[in-house]
Amino acid sequence: MKLKFGTVEENVVTREEFPLEKAKEVLKDEVIAVLGYGVQGPGQALNLKDNGFNVIVGQRKGSKTWDKAVADGWVPGETLFELEEACERGTILQFLLSDAGQIALWPTVKKHLTPGKALYFSHGFGITYKDQTGIEPPKDVDVILVAPKGSGTSLRRMFVEGRGLNSSYAIYQDATGKARDRVVALGIGVGSGYLFETDFYKEVTSDLTGERGTLMGAIQGIFAAQYEVLRANGHSPSEAFNETVEELTQSLMPLVAENGMDWMYANCSTTAQRGALDWWKPFRDASKPVFEKLYNSVKTGKEAAKSIESNSKSDYRAKLEEELKELRESEMWQAGAVVRKLRPENN
C-alpha cells in the first residue's frame, strides 16, 4: 500500500496485506538455501524454518559456525550442506556470507544460478559495487533484496518475542515475472514486521552511512568526546558513564522509541528542555560536514574498497578482535561493565 511519511508517499508492505499464508503459497515449491551462518544467516534461516518454509543451510564444514548450525537443529545431509551442495539444491539462494566473503564464493554461486532461480541479498553491496566485487548475475535469474534494518540477533529475538524488525526490499532484476511476489514473500518469511521499498544503490549507501554514522560510528564518537570532557573536569568514571551512556540507553532512548524526540523532551525538566533545544543545532552544524564527508566516501566506493580490502585478509578476525578489545578496555566501557552489573535486574 501507499503510505505517507510526512509529505512523501512510499510503497510499504504489511503483514495484513501480505499474510504469512500467502507467502507460503508463493514459495511452496521453492527450496530456500541460506548460504552463510554468521549473524544474518541464523536469524533468517531459523525464522523461515519456524514460519514453515522449506529451508536448508549452506556452510563450510569444519568451521565453528557449522557446529553452531548443528547446535541450532540443522541436520547434516538433510538440512545442512556444504556451500556448493546448498547452491545446487536451492532454487532461491540467500547470499548471506560477509560482503567480502561473497566475492570468493561468487564463482560457485554463479555456476548454480540456472534459469529461473533467484539470487537474494540482504545488502546492496555486492551488486552496487560490482566493479569491485565482480558480482554480475546471469540475466535469466531474479535478483532481489530484503535488508533487515538491524542485527540478525535482533531479527531472531524480536521474532521469538512475537514482534518484527522492519526491512527494506528491492528488485534489481525480474527475469521470471515473479520477483515481486518472491521478494515480499521472503521478507515476510524472514520475520519482517513490515517492508519498505528501496533499490540496491539506495540500500547500500544509506546502510553504510547509517552504521558509520549515528547508529555505530558517530554515537561512539560523541560518547567518547563527552566522557573525556567530563573526566578531564574531575568527574568520576561512574558519573561520567551514567551521564553519557546509561541514562540514554536505559531511560531516555526507550522514550524516544515509544513516542518521538519531542515526547522525550516533554518528559524531562524545563531546565533540560531549554538547554537541549538551544544545543541540538550547534551539534548538528558541527557534525554535518563529517556526515557529508562520510556520504561522499560511501558514494564514491571508497568505504566499500576499504572494507573489502581489510575483510579479505586472512588475519582480519585477529585484527578486528584487537580493535574491539581497545574499545572494551577503554575506561568508559570498563565503567560500563561495572554499571551493567549494578542494574538490579542483572543480579
Ligand SMILES: NC(=O)C1=CN([C@@H]2O[C@H](COP(=O)(O)OP(=O)(O)OC[C@H]3O[C@@H](n4cnc5c(N)ncnc54)[C@H](O)[C@@H]3O)[C@@H](O)[C@H]2O)C=CC1
Ligand atoms: N550482521 C547483520 O546483522 C547484518 C548483515 N547484513 C548483510 O547480510 C549479509 C551477511 O552478513 P553477516 O551475517 O554479518 O555476515 P558474517 O560476517 O557474519 O559472515 C557470514 C558467514 O560468511 C562466512 N564466510 C566469510 N567469508 C567466507 C568465505 N571466503 N568463504 C566461505 N564462507 C565465508 C562466515 O563463515 C560466516 O558464516 C551481508 O551482506 C551483510 O551486509 C544486513 C543487515 C544486518
Ligand SMILES: CC(=O)[C@](C)(O)C(=O)O
Ligand atoms: C545491523 C545492520 O543493519 C548493520 C549495522 O547495517 C550491519 O550489521 O551491517
Ligand SMILES: [Mg+2]
Ligand atoms: Mg550494514
Ligand SMILES: [Mg+2]
Ligand atoms: Mg543495516
